[in-house]
Amino acid sequence: MKAVLCPAFGAPLEVADIDTPRPGPGQVRIQVAAAGVNFADSLLIAGTYQEKLAPPLVPGLELAGTVAELGDGVAGLAVGDRVMATVSGGAFAEQAVADLTDVHRLPDGLDFVTAAGFPVAYGTSHMALTAKAGLKAGETLLVHGAAGGVGLTAVEVGAAMGATVIATAGGPDKVKVALDHGAHHGIDYKSEDIRERVKALTGGRGADVVYDPVGGSVFDASLRCIAPDGRILVIGFASGTVPQIPANILLVKNVTIIGYWWGAYRKLDPARVRASMAEALAWWADGRLRPHVSATLPLAEAARALAMLKDRSATGKVVLTVG
Numbered sequence: 001m002k003a004v005l006c007p008a009f010g011a012p013l014e015v016a017d018i019d020t021p022r023p024g025p026g027q028v029r030i031q032v033a034a035a036g037v038n039f040a041d042s043l044l045i046a047g048t049y050q051e052k053l054a055p056p057l058v059p060g061l062e063l064a065g066t067v068a069e070l071g072d073g074v075a076g077l078a079v080g081d082r083v084m085a086t087v088s089g090g091a092f093a094e095q096a097v098a099d100l101t102d103v104h105r106l107p108d109g110l111d112f113v114t115a116a117g118f119p120v121a122y123g124t125s126h127m128a129l130t131a132k133a134g135l136k137a138g139e140t141l142l143v144h145g146a147a148g149g150v151g152l153t154a155v156e157v158g159a160a161m162g163a164t165v166i167a168t169a170g171g172p173d174k175v176k177v178a179l180d181h182g183a184h185h186g187i188d189y190k191s192e193d194i195r196e197r198v199k200a201l202t203g204g205r206g207a208d209v210v211y212d213p214v215g216g217s218v219f220d221a222s223l224r225c226i227a228p229d230g231r232i233l234v235i236g237f238a239s240g241t242v243p244q245i246p247a248n249i250l251l252v253k254n255v256t257i258i259g260y261w262w263g264a265y266r267k268l269d270p271a272r273v274r275a276s277m278a279e280a281l282a283w284w285a286d287g288r289l290r291p292h293v294s295a296t297l298p299l300a301e302a303a304r305a306l307a308m309l310k311d312r313s314a315t316g317k318v319v320l321t322v323g
């Protein structure tokens, strides 16, 4: 089968012919129709992601397609079923193997391209805002990187939960994407001060919950505009800078910092992940979530797809189509 191969950390990606993977017990093989592209794929092929794979490796953490083969002990799925899945690498290929617990049947009407970009971003944001931060209707949610892959889903999930959503993004076009997806207020941090605008929008109180996939100076701004007793979700460090947290501010303002890696819960608490995904899919079905795929490229252009995330030209999700 054809697959995108990273021959060594930092080396250019290649398209290669490799053996088709076979499902072990409790696994299924999926004929991949489309694969979602994540910021984490760039970390994976650079050797800096928290979950290490040894090269040569096939990147890709999420996909959609058709069940092609069942491993021993698999029940509840049949060959030919339309599914989406998360994997620990291997999605940028014609065939991929996933653990049954990470495979989700597609509702009617959810196409493969949209589905391929669904599980990581919506899975992360839904569980972050419901289970981890306990966001309540009427609270103010501040989302950074709000036009990006996970950020835009946090905007939608927060709005669906009845929060007032303030979105930050770089440039008016990106701010507009967030507003079009349910944000109530937008802040273009290139021309506006995040702290001042959040304080003004909240009558001086600040945001109750912050969703931060960016880190760096954006995190520092959050500490200055978080409401008393607020919660900050540490989602990622797209800026490349891991924030250092002054504990005195946490104490004085009663701030809770919530570290959160959704992928770890696939093993830690799969039932919780599945319940969260089921609710996110139900919200998609009733129109509360409107996935945004800004670019679709063929598998062979995986490197260009990853570059679109790095140079920040993408909004929402970028998806690779296969075959």
Ligand SMILES: NC(=O)c1ccc[n+]([C@@H]2O[C@H](COP(=O)([O-])OP(=O)(O)OC[C@H]3O[C@@H](n4cnc5c(N)ncnc54)[C@H](OP(=O)(O)O)[C@@H]3O)[C@@H](O)[C@H]2O)c1
Pocket (backbone or CB within 6 Å): 037, 038, 039, 040, 120, 121, 124, 145, 146, 147, 148, 149, 150, 151, 168, 169, 170, 171, 174, 213, 214, 234, 235, 236, 237, 238, 239, 240, 260, 261, 262, 263, 309, 310, 311, 312, 316
């Ligand atoms: N904790 C978890 O479970 C989890 C799950 C998924 C992703 N993540 C993490 O969340 C972060 C975002 O992932 P993603 O897939 O949403 O990425 P993405 O689609 O590329 O979005 C990242 C956003 O970050 C902003 N950004 C700020 N500085 C940047 C820089 N130097 N380079 C690139 N983007 C920058 C960009 O918005 P502006 O241009 O508007 O600034 C961009 O829209 C990553 O760190 C990823 O590892 C964590």
